[in-house]
Amino acid sequence: MITATVEARDNYLTHEYGVKSWLLTKDHKRIALLYLASITFFFFLGGIFATIIRLELLTPPGDLVSSQTYNKLFSLHGIIMVFLFLIPSIPATLGNFLVPMMLGCKDLAFPKLNLLSWYIFVVGGLFVLYAMLIGGVDTGWTFYVPLSTSYANTYVILTAVGVFITGFSSILTGLNFIVTVHRMRAPGLTWFRLPLFIWSTYATSVIQVLGTPVIAVTLLLVALERGFHLGIFDPALGGDPVLFQHLFWFYSHPAVYIMVLPAMGVVSELVSTYSRKKVFGYKFVAFASVAIAILGFLVWGHHMFVAGQSVYASMVFSMLSYLVAVPSAIKVFNWTATLYKGSISYDTPMLYAFGFIGLFTMGGLTGTFLASLGFDVHVTDTYFVVAHFHYIMVGGTMMAYLGGLHYWWPKISGRMYPEGWAKLSALVVFLGFNLTFFPQFIMGYLGMPRRYHAYPEEFQVYHVLSTAGASVLAVGYLIPAMYFIWSLRYGPIAPDNPWRATGLEWQTSSPPPPDNFEITPVVTHEAYDYSVVEEMTVG
Amino acid sequence: MAEHIVTKKQYAYVFVILLVLTLGTTVAGNMDLGPFNVVVALVIAVIKASLVVLFFMHVYWSTKLTRLVAVSGIAWLGLLLWLTLTDMISRGWLGVPGK
Amino acid sequence: MANHSLALRHQFEDVAQQKDASTLGMWIFLATEILFFGGMFCCYTVYRSSYPHAFGIASNHLEVLWGAVSTVVLICSSYFMACSVNSAATGYRKALVGFLVLTILLAVAFLVIEMSEWYLLYKEGLMPGVNFTYKGIDPGHVQLFFCMYFAMTGLHASHVTIGIVILIILAFRAYADVFTPAYYTPVEISGLYWHFVDLVWIFLFPLYYLIARHLQG
Numbered sequence: 001m002i003t004a005t006v007e008a009r010d011n012y013l014t015h016e017y018g019v020k021s022w023l024l025t026k027d028h029k030r031i032a033l034l035y036l037a038s039i040t041f042f043f044f045l046g047g048i049f050a051t052i053i054r055l056e057l058l059t060p061p062g063d064l065v066s067s068q069t070y071n072k073l074f075s076l077h078g079i080i081m082v083f084l085f086l087i088p089s090i091p092a093t094l095g096n097f098l099v100p101m102m103l104g105c106k107d108l109a110f111p112k113l114n115l116l117s118w119y120i121f122v123v124g125g126l127f128v129l130y131a132m133l134i135g136g137v138d139t140g141w142t143f144y145v146p147l148s149t150s151y152a153n154t155y156v157i158l159t160a161v162g163v164f165i166t167g168f169s170s171i172l173t174g175l176n177f178i179v180t181v182h183r184m185r186a187p188g189l190t191w192f193r194l195p196l197f198i199w200s201t202y203a204t205s206v207i208q209v210l211g212t213p214v215i216a217v218t219l220l221l222v223a224l225e226r227g228f229h230l231g232i233f234d235p236a237l238g239g240d241p242v243l244f245q246h247l248f249w250f251y252s253h254p255a256v257y258i259m260v261l262p263a264m265g266v267v268s269e270l271v272s273t274y275s276r277k278k279v280f281g282y283k284f285v286a287f288a289s290v291a292i293a294i295l296g297f298l299v300w301g302h303h304m305f306v307a308g309q310s311v312y313a314s315m316v317f318s319m320l321s322y323l324v325a326v327p328s329a330i331k332v333f334n335w336t337a338t339l340y341k342g343s344i345s346y347d348t349p350m351l352y353a354f355g356f357i358g359l360f361t362m363g364g365l366t367g368t369f370l371a372s373l374g375f376d377v378h379v380t381d382t383y384f385v386v387a388h389f390h391y392i393m394v395g396g397t398m399m400a401y402l403g404g405l406h407y408w409w410p411k412i413s414g415r416m417y418p419e420g421w422a423k424l425s426a427l428v429v430f431l432g433f434n435l436t437f438f439p440q441f442i443m444g445y446l447g448m449p450r451r452y453h454a455y456p457e458e459f460q461v462y463h464v465l466s467t468a469g470a471s472v473l474a475v476g477y478l479i480p481a482m483y484f485i486w487s488l489r490y491g492p493i494a495p496d497n498p499w500r501a502t503g504l505e506w507q508t509s510s511p512p513p514p515d516n517f518e519i520t521p522v523v524t525h526e527a528y529d530y531s532v533v534e535e536m537t538v539g
Numbered sequence: 540m541a542e543h544i545v546t547k548k549q550y551a552y553v554f555v556i557l558l559v560l561t562l563g564t565t566v567a568g569n570m571d572l573g574p575f576n577v578v579v580a581l582v583i584a585v586i587k588a589s590l591v592v593l594f595f596m597h598v599y600w601s602t603k604l605t606r607l608v609a610v611s612g613i614a615w616l617g618l619l620l621w622l623t624l625t626d627m628i629s630r631g632w633l634g635v636p637g638k
Numbered sequence: 639m640a641n642h643s644l645a646l647r648h649q650f651e652d653v654a655q656q657k658d659a660s661t662l663g664m665w666i667f668l669a670t671e672i673l674f675f676g677g678m679f680c681c682y683t684v685y686r687s688s689y690p691h692a693f694g695i696a697s698n699h700l701e702v703l704w705g706a707v708s709t710v711v712l713i714c715s716s717y718f719m720a721c722s723v724n725s726a727a728t729g730y731r732k733a734l735v736g737f738l739v740l741t742i743l744l745a746v747a748f749l750v751i752e753m754s755e756w757y758l759l760y761k762e763g764l765m766p767g768v769n770f771t772y773k774g775i776d777p778g779h780v781q782l783f784f785c786m787y788f789a790m791t792g793l794h795a796s797h798v799t800i801g802i803v804i805l806i807i808l809a810f811r812a813y814a815d816v817f818t819p820a821y822y823t824p825v826e827i828s829g830l831y832w833h834f835v836d837l838v839w840i841f842l843f844p845l846y847y848l849i850a851r852h853l854q855g
Contacts, residue, residue: 100649107649109659175666182604183659184649209666210615213674221681221789228767230785231778232681238692238778243684246623247677297618301626311633313626515648544727545720554717558710561843565706568848576851580844587840595720595833605665612669616676620683627684 011414011511026111027514032097033412034118035088040481042084042125047474049077054436054470057463062454070453071138072154078141083163084125086393087170087255090262091177091208092121094404095201097412099177101505101512102195104186104521109179113172121169127162131155140451142252145233145244149225157226160219167216170258174208177201186504188523192286195503195527196272196279199286200265203293207254207261211297215251218244242308249300257296259393260360261289263400264331267353270403271335273501274350275342278528281334288327295324302371306380314373321371328364332357347499348422352403355430359395363388366441381451384444387437395433402429402480409484410498414511415491421483429476435469500533543600553594560587657823664827668834671797675838678790682845685782692779694850699764700787701755705847708751709839715744716836719805723829726822731815734825738809741832745802752795759784787846794842797835804828 012029022030053073056064065073096114100107108114131137137159139148148156181202185194221232222244231237233244272279279285301309301317335357344350366388370376379385409417440448443462448455455463497506502525508517525532564583572579593599598606650656686693718740725733756765763771765788766781774780808828811817817825 105649109649110663111647111649113663171670175663175670178666179659179663182662183655206611209670210611210673213670214619214677217674217677217793220793221678224767224789225785230767231781232785232789236778238685238689238776238782240684240688242626243623243681246626247619247680250619250623250677297615298622301622304626310626310629310631312629313622316625317622520651545724547721547724550717550720550724554713554720557713557717561706561709561713564844564848565702568702568844568851577849580848584841584844588837591716591833591837591840595716595836596830604662608662608665608669612672615669616672616679619673619676619680623680623684624687627687 009509010513011509012514013414013511015514024115026107026115028096028100028108028111028114029412029512029516031114031118032093032095035092035096035121038118038122038125039085039088039093042080043477044481046077046080046085047477049073049080050470051474053077054467056453057455058467060455060457060460065453067453068138071140071451072136074451075137075140076132079128079137079159079163081393082141082255083166084121084128086259086397087166088121088173089259089397089401090266090404091201091204091258092117092169092173094266094401094408095177095204095262096173098197098408098505099180099201100184101508101516102198102503103180103184104189104504104517104523105180105184106515106517108176109184110176114176117169117172117176120172121166124162124164124166124169127165128159131158131162142248143219143222144248145222145225145241146235148222149233157223160223164216164219164223167212167219170208171212174205174212177205178209181205186521186523189504192283193523193526194286195265196268196282196285196289197262197265200261200268200289203289204258204261206290206293207258207296211251211254211258214247215255218247218251242304245304245307245309246300249303250297253300253303254293254296256389256392257292259397261292263356263360263397264289266400266404266407267335267356268331269501269503270349270353270407271338271357272528273407273499274347274353275339275344276500276530277338277342278526278530279334280337280340281330282527284330285334288330291327292324295320295327299324299371302376305373305376318371318373322368325364325368325371332361332364346423348417348419348426349403349407351423351426351430352399352406355426355433356396356399356403359391359399359433363391363395366391379444381449382444383440383448383450386450387440387444390437390440395437399429399433402426405480405484407499408505409487410494411505411510411512413484413488413491414494415487416494416498417480417487417491418483421479425476425479425483428472428479432469432472432474432476436466436473437469439463439465439469497533500530502528502530502533543597545594545597545600549594553590557587557590560590653820660823660827661830664830668830671834675790675793678786678793679841682786682790685779685786686845686849689776689779689782690850692776693783695775696780696783696787697846697850699759699762700847701758702847702851704751704755705843708748709843711744711748711751712836712839715741715748716833718744719829719832723822723826726812726817726825727819729819731812731817734812734817735809738805738812742802742805742809745798745805749795749798749802752791756788756791790842791846794835794838797838801828801832801835804831 012027022034025031052065053070056062056070062070135155137152137154137156139152139156143156143160181198224230225232225234231239233239233241235241268279268285299317299321301313302321305314366384370379370385370388406417406422439462443459446459448459448462494510496508496510504521504523507521560583564580567579567583568576592609598609646653646656650659718737722734722737722741725737759765760769763769764784766785770781770784772780805828808825811824
């Protein structure tokens with residue numbers, strides 16, 4: 001391994017100092033860190049709500065908090081985790097940091113717009129926080145009408161405006177990525193030489209750009225209806241509440257893919273690097289990302305099987321929903337095939353990647369259960385659904401996010417994290433996660449409805465298991481938070497390419513210089529060509 | 540990308556056609572064409588919109604990528620309308636028991 | 639800004655790449671805008687197909703003449719914007735400033751007409767949530783028509799307002815001689831935005847003013 005001489009070289013962290021240099025930065029790497037700090041804050045805030053929810057559910061009667069407070073807790077947990085953590089998680093942090101470096105360019109196409117996106121995100125977040133502090137919101141993250149427009153006595157408009165604003169942050173980030181991928185690739189970096197992380201981020205950006213405006217305008221209508229007592233979605237005045245759900249899920253179902261597609265991209269990178277093999281069926285994996293982005297827009301009606309949607313439409317949506325399983329399965333099979341006969345090393349990021357593949361598969365397969373009309377009617381609004389989407393979002397996205405954060409941490413910070421602790425935390429997260437959410441499949445199947453703060457005694461055993469798991473999971477998340485901060489000062493200095501990975505981001509120093517590369521790189525190989533790295537290390 | 544400068548004359552032709560079509564749609568709107576009022580109004584609107592997109596917005600001379608972006612925006616709006624309408628149109632097909 | 643090769647920002651390799659990127663960015667933004675308005679167009683389509691009769695009655699409360707005049711005003715404005723782009727590309731500064739000012743004036747005229755219409759509807763008691771006193775046939779669905787009318791024309795008017803602000807900044811920069819045939823991307827992409835605003839109105843006009851005109855009287 002090459003001995004690193006980080007101190008000697010100018011890098012993006014030491015290039016400028018002071019609060020102002022951070023708040024006015026146009027450097028995509030620094031903006032990524034601004035996002036990292038903000039979404040970590042929101043993650044732990046959302047986590048606190050989850051903790052109180054789990055504590056309340058420890059006992060059958062609703063004794064810890066009132067039912068109204070409980071409604072606010074799960075609403076804020078959902079809103080904060082979905083809009084302020086999961087949606088920006090991988091794209092805005094790892095994506096921002098990596099997209100220009102993987103493409104071999106100096107920055108995103110529109111650096112000022114990138115900074116603006118972060119400010120928009122913060123303003124939207126502040127709206128939600130302000131609503132939370134003065135009394136919260138109790139509609140659930142879905143803002144269903146007529147509850148949100150006519151009946152809720154909480155701060156719906158403020159929260160909706162907050163979500164509306166963060167939506168624009170998401171749109172502008174997506175726009176920036178699409179233009180960058182099209183126009184800023186290094187010489188020789190053709191579409192089929194791109195890392196799969198770029199393909200999946202690109203597909204995500206398409207969803208962000210084409211989906212987000214619809215929820216923005218829908219929330220605008222909700223705010224107008226509530227503010228001016230209109231009847232756009234109010235059945236008493238001739239409006240149609242089911243139409244609201246159509247518009248809401250047109251974005252919010254593809255939003256699931258905004259969360260999980262970048263995670264798939266991260267896993268492709270990890271699986272390849274730690275088995276030292278080219279990703280099996282590169283083109284299939286690449287096109288599967290695009291296919292998921294497109295098919296994801298055709299299936300939203302499966303959230304509305306019991307909402308009063310026409311049965312015939314439900315049948316169409318049910319059949320279309322199964323289609324999404326095809327590209328998802330292609331990905332899982334191809335990762336597994338990549339492992340075959342690879343020389344696998346079990347570093348921390350790889351442990352997270354394994355966790356992702358297993359948990360995503362379970363989350364995805366239970367998703368096909370839910371796509372089938374008959375079964376869905378049975379388990380709608382039960383913990384089965386809750387378990388299903390937490391397997392995708394926490395078991396999938398969160399696992400990949402942590403895996404990616406570990407994998408690129410040496411590049412981001414220039415320091416290594418403590419491997420022993422990291423492996424331990426990966427294990428704790430995996431065990432804690434399963435203990436939290438697996439019992440929820442069972443109790444949901446047995447009929448435990450979601451969003452209830454009191455429940456019959458026969459469900460208590462599952463809730464106790466789940467709460468126990470949640471506390472393990474919380475520990476699993478706190479350990480990395482601590483050793484990442486520790487490593488900033490005390491971690492061993494990271495070499496430029498600690499994992500001997502391919503990809504342009506590893507060819508520059510750790511941490512990278514302000515303009516990413518000393519000279520614009522020229523790409524002459526396909527992605528994941530490990531023979532090139534071996535040559536470089538030997539020769 | 541080859542630079543293409545559209546002349547003021549070309550713009551003026553399009554402009555005049557747009558004005559004529561506006562007049563046309565207003566006149567047609569005041570005649571009773573039965574169910575075809577909607578059709579005529581929308582067809583004229585689509586023609587006008589296409590003229591603006593193709594000539595004022597230079598899509599006629601633009602790259603494939605720009606066209607793809609424009610078409611995707613419209614196609615996704617189509618998806619939204621199409622799948623929402625599958626529900627709205629078929630809502631009443633199955634009678635409600637007891638009603 | 640005297641030397642326009644300096645207008646190249648550091649992340650780009652050359653001017654062509656920068657121009658391409660800006661134009662593509664604007665088009666993607668417009669695709670977003672299509673769906674932003676699209677959500678409301680979807681509501682309109684669903685409600686109009688469900689309650690054609692009520693929508694017909696309500697539509698006849700709008701003044702078709704003013705709708706047509708607004709359309710003409712906006713198309714003229716769009717035409718002058720196109721001429722601005724042409725002047726910028728061919729390097730006629732005075733023509734550029736002149737056309738931009740014409741574009742802005744017509745945009746303001748459009749807003750004045752629209753706000754007068756709003757005011758008249760308000761006086762007539764046809765503004766849901768503020769002053770709605772309609773007691774005729776099917777008031778619920780007539781209310782729905784006017785909710786969608788004000789929401790959509792309001793969203794459109796907010797875009798016109800933003801457009802005016804952008805065009806004023808552009809006119810001042812053009813007056814300061816910032817643009818040359820080698821660098822006029824801001825004029826071009828603002829033009830794209832402005833034509834899009836026109837485009838939305840091209841659909842709003844028939845959908846709200848014309849579609850039920852023949853049912854009148």
